[in-house]
Amino acid sequence: MRKLTLIAASLLACVALAACSGSAASPSAAPTAEASAAPSEAPSAPGGGADASAVTIKGFAFAPVDLKVKTGTTVTWTNEDSASHTVTFEGGPDSGSFGQGGTYERTFDAPGAFAYKCSIHPSMKGTVTVAD
Numbered sequence: 001m002r003k004l005t006l007i008a009a010s011l012l013a014c015v016a017l018a019a020c021s022g023s024a025a026s027p028s029a030a031p032t033a034e035a036s037a038a039p040s041e042a043p044s045a046p047g048g049g050a051d052a053s054a055v056t057i058k059g060f061a062f063a064p065v066d067l068k069v070k071t072g073t074t075v076t077w078t079n080e081d082s083a084s085h086t087v088t089f090e091g092g093p094d095s096g097s098f099g100q101g102g103t104y105e106r107t108f109d110a111p112g113a114f115a116y117k118c119s120i121h122p123s124m125k126g127t128v129t130v131a132d
């Protein structure tokens with residue numbers, strides 16, 4: 001019992017250390033701690049892939065222009081242009097202007113076809129088609 005508690009405590013200490021130091025500069029103390037910490041972080045990353053989707057804004061265009069997602073999906077627009085853009089849906093919502101590296105998210109809770117454009121550059125148009 002006592003040994004188990006010690007092991008648990010030292011594991012917690014390792015996790016805490018790893019969290020505090022990030023990709024630490026001094027791995028000399030516990031090389032095994034990093035090895036065991038890495039796999040536990042991995043499973044959390046792909047988890048969001050199922051109901052998330054992305055649109056890239058680049059070259060004054062949305063890509064993909066027509067994005068198809070399942071109901072409940074959160075779509076993230078990322079602006080890779082040096083110019084600012086908006087994601088403005090007919091009848092709202094409107095992201096407002098966001099610049100290079102900026103993102104906008106909208107969760108689609110109902111099926112339908114949602115057309116949007118950039119209000120700064122009205123020739124930039126896109127659609128999110130939501131279906132179950």
Ligand SMILES: [Cu+2]
Binds near residue numbers: 085086120121
């Ligand atoms: Cu624009």
